[in-house]
Amino acid sequence: MPPAPAPTDPGTIRSEPARGVIDEQRMMALMENVVEKIKVWFRFVPREGWLPQDIEGLWASKLGDDTASVENCPFLQDGVAEGDVVRYRTDSDGLHWAVGLVSSSGNCTIRVVPVPTGPLGRSPQAVHQRLSEFGLGGEVFSEDFPMLSLTAEAGADFAGIKALLNRGRDEGWWHYEVSCGTDAWWNA
The missing domain is CATH 3.30.70 (Alpha-Beta Plaits)
Structure with missing residues (x-):
């Protein structure tokens, strides 16, 4: 049977975090790899004889304060594909509205x-x-x-x-x- 650990001196600083505890530096590194998902909304004129909707929300990965990469395939919005980077404006209700294409994914x-x-x-x-x-x-x-x-x-x-x-x-x-x-x- 291994010996019991020696009591820790209250003045001693541990060099390793306790099991299950992530130090602040490692936590910041992990958070940098987390991509914020947002819904970007597109407004368009409905086509005659087609679905009556005039807006569509697409999931996107936020790239900057006003840009995001589209993460799903649009059903209604023309001219955009999964992977395209769009610019958006956030309204007073917190909705992100597409205002233009920044770059095409080629998809x-x-x-x-x-x-x-x-x-x-x-x-x-x-x-x-x-x-x-x-x-x-x-x-x-x-x-x-x-x-x-x-x-x-x-x-x-x-x-x-x-x-x-x-x-x-x-x-x-x-x-x-x-x-x-x-x-x-x-x-x-």
Whole structure:
């Protein structure tokens, strides 16, 4: 049995923090690596015959006092993609409103709506499966409206993605639109 530790002299300063205690310097280093997530709101004019919303909030990582990197794929806002850096203004209610694009990530945003009477039915999972070879990430709007918003990352096989999207449209699998395309996308 090991000997019991000697009592600590109250005047002695420990060189190691007690188990479970993080010293202030280490805590500050850990906090520097924590990224603040905020919601950045976009305001737009609703399209006729489309969803009636005129704002959309996207999660973003705060980069500075007025800039953030978009962290999810937009369903409604055109001209922005996951990874883009936007400038925002914070209003008196604490809401962060996008005021412009600072830099493009090179990513593209594609929206796909399965044709209910088509071979894939209303299944966003079937749509995602068809596009899985390209590693597209994204989200589904809702069960009632199974629109997928997908991110095609910069450097992806844009020509292959476009070919499959067009094939799916032509064969009645889905409708699609590119809400944020880059020169590399349009030229592929």
